[in-house]
Amino acid sequence: MYTSEISLAPPYSFERLLRRLETHPDPQLLVDVQEGTLRRVFRVGSRPILVSLQFQGSMEEPVIRLRAESTLSETEQQLLEKTVRHMFSADLDLAPIYDHMRGQQPLVILTERFRGLRPFLDSDLFQCMVKTIIGQQINLVFAASLTERLLELAGDTLQDEEGRVFMAFPTEEAVARLEPDDLRPLQFSQRKAEYIIDYARAIVNGTVDLDRVWQMEDEEIISYLTSLRGIGRWTVECLMMFGMGRPDLLPAADIGLRNGIHMVYGLAEKPDEKEIRRIGEDWAPWRSVCSLYIWEAVGAVRRKEVWE
Template sequence: MHSQTISLKAPYSFERLVRRLETHPDPQMRVDAEQKTLRRAFRVGNHAVLTTIRFTGDQEQPILSWETHAALRENEAAILEKNIRHMFSADVDLSPIYAQMSQDPRLVPLTERFRGLRFLLDDDLFQSMVRTIIGQQINLAFAATLMERLLELAGEKVEDADGNCFLAFPTAERVAAMDVEQLRPLQFSQRKAEYIIDFARVIANGQLELDGFWRLSDEEILAQLTKLRGIGKWTVECLMMFGMGRPDLLPVADIGLKNGIQLVYGLGERPDEHEMRKIGESWAPYRSYVCLYIWEMIGAIKRKEPWVHA
């Protein structure tokens, strides 16, 4: 068995993470809110590794630990820990973000209401792009359904000691070998199926190296990916935000963000892209996190959490 404790810088709210998963479901994740555990199959090289993530302590003294019974070499265990740290934004310091947001009195209620909320990132950039393509122009619940169907069709299965099945996301090679006709009965549109398989083939054929993106600027990543069919600016911004954890993105085409800004700033109508950019100027260099907190406000309203907008 491998296990490790990961240090977290306060605040970190497991409760906010769980509440966000209610409106942003992840079919790979099994959550036990009472025990403060998450179980998920991570892909480490050629292995599907079932891992338990456990949160202890509290919001102001948070501790995260992980364990797996999978047989891993030392370097593989290190990769798994790196992926977990990334996925749970363990190395993010919220202090400067909150200091920045405190300069705008309309944002202060968000930092108070959702204190300790961080991004739950995708641990793999191929998965992140496929998830984002799936989510284009459909609601979150249906996107999660399509993700689950893709996992059941092509994901790698791993079972725990009690026979519970978990699914690791399929590799680019596995998706690249598929045909559009395999996805259409699962309610994937023709175009969405084509875009996913086309992207997988670009990766599997070595035409694009996703690991190299970590060394590129936002603009360079945008330029490379928008050359591909079915991938526009919003899709790339989501990849950089939810896959890479880039801190200063403002996806002005996002309808949910438009609605949230309208509510937070008391606007008479949805802001256009020019107005969103103007409002977002003061959020830099943490625009991604301000977006997260505005999205979470919308999520809290959908979940009917108590919320009074001043």
């Protein structure tokens, strides 16, 4: 067993994170809101490791207590902690972002209501892209169901001390070995199945180098990945936001963002993509985080939180 404490940049609202996870189902996560814990399997190198994360401290002194249910080498410890810090946006400084948002009246209430909310990212770019492709043009609940079916088909499983089963996301190699006919009985559309498998095979055969992507500028990443069938600009923008944590992306075609801007800005009609991009110009260079706060406003209403 390996344990560690990970300090985070304040403010950090674990409560807000857990609330958000309630409306964003993820079959890999076991979340206990009352205990402030999150459990899931991480791939550390090539190994699936069951990890428990306990949220401790306060919003101003936030700490994650990490416990891995396996013995880890020093290299594996470093890889795991790096992944956790990445997923929880541990080093993101919210102060300059809030200063910027307070300069735009419609966003002021969001900095107050959702203080300490920050992006919760996917653990790696393969997983993020596959989940994004799965989620195209379907609702969150069905997307989570399809993701779970893929995990059951091609992923690894681990059990905890109480016999609960946890699923690890499939590797690129495991998905590349699949055929579309393997996914069709799971309610994947033919196109969606093809796009996911094509993406995995592009990584396995070297057409796509995900390590190289981290060194690219935003537009270069978009050009690089949209050359693949079934991957458009919106898909890559989501990858950069939710997989890489890039700060200045605006997925203007997103329906949730459209609904949120309509509500937060008090517009007479829902904005189209052109209008969203116009409004979003004022959010630069923090359009990713501003988008997150707009989405959270929609989520808060769905959870029937009081909205004034």
